[in-house]
Amino acid sequence: MSGTVTVKNVTLGEGVPKICVSLIGATLTELKEEAEALKALAPDVVEWRSDFFAGVDNIEAVTEILEMIQAILPDLPLIFTFRSAREGGERQIATEDYIRLNKAAAASGFVDIIDVELFNEEADVQALIAAAHDCGVFVIVSNHDFQGTPSEEEIVSRLRKAQELGGDLPKIAVMPCSAADVLTLLAATNRMQELYADRPIITMSMAGEGVISRLAGEIFGSALTFGAAHKPSAPGQVAVAELRKVLELLHRSL
Ligand SMILES: O=C1C[C@@](O)(C(=O)O)C[C@@H](O)[C@@H]1O
Numbered sequence: 001m002s003g004t005v006t007v008k009n010v011t012l013g014e015g016v017p018k019i020c021v022s023l024i025g026a027t028l029t030e031l032k033e034e035a036e037a038l039k040a041l042a043p044d045v046v047e048w049r050s051d052f053f054a055g056v057d058n059i060e061a062v063t064e065i066l067e068m069i070q071a072i073l074p075d076l077p078l079i080f081t082f083r084s085a086r087e088g089g090e091r092q093i094a095t096e097d098y099i100r101l102n103k104a105a106a107a108s109g110f111v112d113i114i115d116v117e118l119f120n121e122e123a124d125v126q127a128l129i130a131a132a133h134d135c136g137v138f139v140i141v142s143n144h145d146f147q148g149t150p151s152e153e154e155i156v157s158r159l160r161k162a163q164e165l166g167g168d169l170p171k172i173a174v175m176p177c178s179a180a181d182v183l184t185l186l187a188a189t190n191r192m193q194e195l196y197a198d199r200p201i202i203t204m205s206m207a208g209e210g211v212i213s214r215l216a217g218e219i220f221g222s223a224l225t226f227g228a229a230h231k232p233s234a235p236g237q238v239a240v241a242e243l244r245k246v247l248e249l250l251h252r253s254l
Pocket residue numbers: 022047049081083115142144171173204206226233234235237
């Protein structure tokens with residue numbers, strides 16, 4: 001994999017894959033407790049999954065949460081994510097609201113990376129990337145398939161599209177129906193790493209069967225892996241302490 005992205009003191013795309021944990025509380029109080037609890041787990045990156053938050057339609061409330069997370073975890077790069085229901089998230093909002101929310105998060109000064117779903121109008125994705133870059137914020141361009149695993153060609157083509165549109169960190173999460181599907185995700189990741197990726201990419205095969213993909217990113221070419229704190233934000237996430245041990249074990253063997 002060539003190319004790195006450095007946010008705060010964390011460099012994605014070199015060495016051991018970095019560990020991200022998602023905050024998934026529904027209220028300010030829950031989110032505060034989760035953020036406090038993360039101090040002990042010491043992940044490399046934190047993601048706020050704002051689609052879990054009951055007040056997500058109120059930009060002021062969203063900014064207040066971002067400020068609170070930043071105050072509790074000032075050294076951790078913060079990813080702002082609104083995952084739409086059609087990609088496995090908790091709720092669906094109108095496109096205009098999705099754009100407004102992401103622009104506000106990027107402009108808040110509290111966020112380092114926003115996650116923009118690839119399957120939106122190309123012009124909207126590009127406009128969001130431009131707005132984020134204007135604020136010095138990086139962009140994950142993501143796609144999630146909770147129903148199955150597309151072909152290797154299709155996975156590569158989605159990651160390349162995310163790259164072409166200007167995403168700093170192309171990402172794909174797919175659901176395996178067999179061990180062969182997990183191999184497909186790993187093969188696509190490796191092909192990106194060998195042939196096309198000029199920046200870090202993030203890939204995972206979800207659920208129990210896909211766990212190997214959350215551990216072996218350094219070998220196949222995925223720069224960030226999502227671990228679980230008390231509750232996972234997607235199926236198959238491994239507890240952070242165990243995840244770290246395995247990532248380090250694999251790193252030492254290389
Ligand atoms: O896109 C991702 C990856 C993920 O779906 C996973 O499978 O670990 C978890 C989500 O919170 C995150 O936004």
